[in-house]
Amino acid sequence: MFFPVSYSTLSDQAINEFLKNQYGLDGTARTGYLLRGMNDTYLVTTAGQKYVFRVYRGDWRTNESEIVFEMELLQHLDKQGISVSLPIPDRQGNIIQKLQAPEGTRFAVLFTFAEGEERGIDSEEISERFGKDVAGIHLHSASFHSSNTRQELNLDYLISQALDFIHPRMTHREQDFRELQGLAGKLEELLHDIGLDTLDWGVCHRDLHGNTNVSYRDDGSMTHYDFDLCGYGWRAYDIAEFRLAREVRLGHDPQQLELLWNAFLKGYQSVRTLSENDLRAVPVFVAIRQLWLFGLCMMDPHIMGSIDSGDDFIDEKLDYFKSLSILKDDISA
Structure with a gap:
């Protein structure tokens, strides 16, 4: 019997294998845990590309419909000419993944990488x-x-x-x-x-x-x-x-x-x-x-x-x- 969990950090090695299988990323793919916040962010790199994999917290986004709303908005803004980080479908065409974590189902999405750098607004x-x-x-x-x-x-x-x-x-x-x-x-x-x-x-x-x-x-x-x-x-x-x-x-x-x-x-x-x-x-x-x-x-x-x-x-x-x-x-x- 496992002790109950409020929040788990998913293995970046396991996520890496999941992404290779689910999205067909090449064998050079590497995944590293980047940031903990209102969701968990992983940086994914291959020989020629970077991606961001977001795993939503199980106590924060429990309704898949809310995440679908977010994805639809991103796709809409992209069509309107706004530069946004976009969700990437897997090999079956699915955008939202469901990962079974110790605390329950956690939703996840692979995004395009936003090229450039973060910086403070100083001018x-x-x-x-x-x-x-x-x-x-x-x-x-x-x-x-x-x-x-x-x-x-x-x-x-x-x-x-x-x-x-x-x-x-x-x-x-x-x-x-x-x-x-x-x-x-x-x-x-x-x-x-x-x-x-x-x-x-x-x-x-x-x-x-x-x-x-x-x-x-x-x-x-x-x-x-x-x-x-x-x-x-x-x-x-x-x-x-x-x-x-x-x-x-x-x-x-x-x-x-x-x-x-x-x-x-x-x-x-x-x-x-x-x-x-x-x-x-x-x-x-x-x-x-x-x-x-x-x-x-x-x-x-x-x-x-x-x-x-x-x-x-x-x-x-x-x-x-x-x-x-x-x-x-x-x-x-």
Whole structure:
């Protein structure tokens, strides 16, 4: 009898043999474990090609329909001229694999490799180009339709569920959690004051920070990947992640932060327009993104461990929310 498993790391040697058999990769194929995150990423190399094999976590993507949605979106964007990492069918034409791991079924997909390199956005030129690409994703996903299900990125998902993940890790600090609940409620009120029904809604990548999930080539072109978080949501939330990433990296240099943010908006709005309400909602969604990330960190200590999300981590997050100017100023006027 085997002891129950919450999460397993699949053997890269076994995956290598699986890929050779399932996809007909040549005998030079080598597979190495690249990254642990919301899914496991393996780099696959042959004599002439590179690929990425993603194994979805068994506790994260349990509904195959959600993964089909992601694959259909990637294929749609590719047909619309957006450079994305694409799923590769096996020799039977199947895109999604089902691997029987100790914790149960885990879905997996082989992707084309995004040529180029990851890099931080450190210039107005790159920021503007990235803004154009993000706008292109939003523009061309408007014609995307799927019969498959996907979690909507509504306030219940972004706020209520995040608080549900946080609360069990803060039972020893009940008063602090109640204060966090109150601050989250104020963020929701701000969005209602702006007018949720006036905000641009559609397919979002939902992890468009610009530091990873995109490969930059020497000619300035980009290939986007890791659409695992994609779904229908507010576009202001999607671009808020770019803003948040700049605030985290450049909080000590507000002038540079604003230069890069304005360059991003210039590029974005050269492709499609953002309304005044969408722009006013961005700082609120920046804070909501932080809340969602807070919940994400508290969701999976059984995989990532809890040592980095203890009281010091909680203090840091609470200090962030208490310092938010948008919770002190009226932005709805």
